[in-house]
Amino acid sequence: MTETVGFLEIASGIVLRFWPAWIGLAILFAGIYAFKPRLGLFGELTNTWVGVLGVGICAFWLLTAIFAQLVAPVDPGIQNAVMKNSVPGGVDPATGRVFLLGADLYGRDVFSRMVYGARIVLTIAPAATLIAVLVGATLGLPAGYFGGKIDSLLSFLANLVLAFPVILLFYLLVTPGIMDTPIPYAMAGVLFLFPIVFFGVLFYTRFSTRPERLYLALGITLVLGAWIYSGLVFDADPLGIVSIEPNELNIFVAVVFASSPGVYRIVRGLTLDIKTRDYVSAAQTRGETPWYIMLWEILPNARGPLIVDTCLRIGYTTILLGTLGFFGLGMGPESPDWGTAIKDGSKVAQLRLYYWQGVTPAIALMSLVLGLNLLADALREESLRD
Numbered sequence: 365m366t367e368t369v370g371f372l373e374i375a376s377g378i379v380l381r382f383w384p385a386w387i388g389l390a391i392l393f394a395g396i397y398a399f400k401p402r403l404g405l406f407g408e409l410t411n412t413w414v415g416v417l418g419v420g421i422c423a424f425w426l427l428t429a430i431f432a433q434l435v436a437p438v439d440p441g442i443q444n445a446v447m448k449n450s451v452p453g454g455v456d457p458a459t460g461r462v463f464l465l466g467a468d469l470y471g472r473d474v475f476s477r478m479v480y481g482a483r484i485v486l487t488i489a490p491a492a493t494l495i496a497v498l499v500g501a502t503l504g505l506p507a508g509y510f511g512g513k514i515d516s517l518l519s520f521l522a523n524l525v526l527a528f529p530v531i532l533l534f535y536l537l538v539t540p541g542i543m544d545t546p547i548p549y550a551m552a553g554v555l556f557l558f559p560i561v562f563f564g565v566l567f568y569t570r571f572s573t574r575p576e577r578l579y580l581a582l583g584i585t586l587v588l589g590a591w592i593y594s595g596l597v598f599d600a601d602p603l604g605i606v607s608i609e610p611n612e613l614n615i616f617v618a619v620v621f622a623s624s625p626g627v628y629r630i631v632r633g634l635t636l637d638i639k640t641r642d643y644v645s646a647a648q649t650r651g652e653t654p655w656y657i658m659l660w661e662i663l664p665n666a667r668g669p670l671i672v673d674t675c676l677r678i679g680y681t682t683i684l685l686g687t688l689g690f691f692g693l694g695m696g697p698e699s700p701d702w703g704t705a706i707k708d709g710s711k712v713a714q715l716r717l718y719y720w721q722g723v724t725p726a727i728a729l730m731s732l733v734l735g736l737n738l739l740a741d742a743l744r745e746e747s748l749r750d
Contacts, residue, residue, distance in 0.1 A: 368453040369462055377464050378475070384431035385424050392423055408746045415742030421735025425728075429483040436476035437461065440700040444471035449718050468708060468721050477700035478728050484701040485732070488612065489681040492619040497674055499558045499620065500627025505658040507628070508635025519632070522625035530622065534684070537618035538693040548610075551617045552597045555624075560589035569656040611695060615688060619681055630673055634666040641665075668747035672740050679736035686729050702729045 369377075393410070396419075400407040409415035428435055438461075447456055450467040452474075465474040503522075507515040525533075537548075567581035595606025596613070608616065638644065639662060647657045689695060689703015690710070697704065702725040709722025 418739030496623035504631025
């Protein structure tokens with residue numbers, strides 16, 4: 365039986381371990397209140413306690429993910445045979461280090477795994493959601509603006525994906541063994557082209573009459589796009605900076621593919637409404653091209669609902685990653701992501717005897733999703749006032 369420390373020592377130890385997040389939050393809110401008039405919508409979020417809580421919770425986990433190496437006491441993969449299934453506050457007799465939230469079945473520090481799990485979630489969820497938004501916007505704008513056969517075809521494809529049971533769809537896309545086929549790589553090759561196309565057209569329509577700016581913007585877009593694209597799709601980044609594990613690529617592609625139709629329908633609906641406005645008619649009278657009108661007249665005026673939807677989608681994606689990990693379809697079994705940790709800690713015997721192993725990552729996941737929902741609510745309220 366290992367020695368343990370009391371509740372107050374555990375609580376104070378956890379609070380002190382998060383010192384980088386507390387300092388970051390203090391700097392963030394000081395900056396928000398100091399430059400509030402210049403921050404626009406983001407500055408107005410702190411007008412209500414809902415916005416303050418949403419920004420605070422999301423920023424807390426983001427800072428924790430960024431400074432995970434400083435927050436976590438040890439590497440999440442290190443096993444300590446002596447501390448297997450240790451209770452919260454257990455003290456390692458060899459080193460005297462306190463396992464603040466105990467250890468799991470393999471003697472790995474639960475607190476450290478929770479911290480590094482935030483890094484995994486906040487790497488995949490926002491990035492996959494952003495690409496899904498770009499895919500949905502790139503297809504939804506022309507569908508709503510032009511209508512006709514383009515709208516009918518794209519809407520049919522979107523409805524086809526949306527009509528498929530979500531859990532079954534993800535099971536098919538993330539099931540073990542699919543990485544041995546070219547399907548995920550082909551899907552990644554197509555989906556990851558959309559951000560390059562989107563920004564290329566965006567800059568071309570804006571700077572088509574100013575070649576010096578156009579060539580610079582397109583050059584940066586193509587170079588950065590090709591660099592990131594080669595690293596993500598082909599794992600061929602010559603600098604070795606941009607890379608993604610096969611199982612992570614699988615999940616990434618699945619999230620983008622399943623989320624894009626929902627974004628498409630929102631953008632299409634907003635475009636159908638906004639294209640009847642007077643400023644769109646004025647742009648058409650000036651002789652602006654359709655893509656200029658879509659990207660520089662319609663899309664900016666649709667940003668409010670899109671930003672709110674993006675925050676909610678990041679929350680949905682976070683839950684989805686946890687669900688996939690819980691069913692063993694997420695990261696590898698050694699991964700510290702929250703879904704895998706919940707699965708490992710939720711086995712009947714584990715949950716009854718060592719409940720903290722599954723409850724800790726579950727609370728972390730719940731708090732992040734809560735923060736994203738509060739942030740989305742605050743954004744919605746502020747956008748309605750505008």
